Amino acid sequence: MIPIPIIATIIVVLYILSAIKILREYERGVIFRLARLLPHAKGPGITLVFAPVDRARRYESRGENEQAIRYYLLSLKENPRNDFARKKLTERGVRIPAPPKE
Numbered sequence: 001m002i003p004i005p006i007i008a009t010i011i012v013v014l015y016i017l018s019a020i021k022i023l024r025e026y027e028r029g030v031i032f033r034l035a036r037l038l039p040h041a042k043g044p045g046i047t048l049v050f051a052p053v054d055r056a057r058r059y060e061s062r063g064e065n066e067q068a069i070r071y072y073l074l075s076l077k078e079n080p081r082n083d084f085a086r087k088k089l090t091e092r093g094v095r096i097p098a099p100p101k102e
Contacts, residue, residue, distance in 0.1 A: 021047045021056055031059045069094060 022045070023029050029042035032055040042056075049056040069092060072085040076096065079085075089096050 015051075016048075019048045019050050021049050023047060024057065026061055027058050028061055030059065031055070032057070068092075 013091060021029065025044045027044060028048055029049075030046075031038045031042060031049065035055075047056070050100060069089065071089050073094075075082050075085045076089070086096060
């Protein structure tokens with residue numbers, strides 16, 4: 001028969017392991033503790049969410065980046081020498097052709 005302290009330790013370890021949530025680079029997590037919103041959203045990485053007390057909701061910030069890329073591409077189409085849009089697109093990893101020569 002297994003002693004009670006060992007069983008309790010196993011249960012606590014499994015509980016802590018189940019509380020680990022991993023958020024990807026483009027995800028943010030909003031934590032509700034006892035039905036109240038915590039002041040700051042959790043960024044990418046490892047987050048602990050304890051089940052009976054906390055609830056976590058994930059949301060993606062990728063859609064905003066796609067909209068920004070479309071906006072910068074449209075502004076480059078209107079003005080090929082727009083250095084700000086060119087810089088923002090290269091920061092996001094979008095390959096764009098060199099500006100036209102005069």
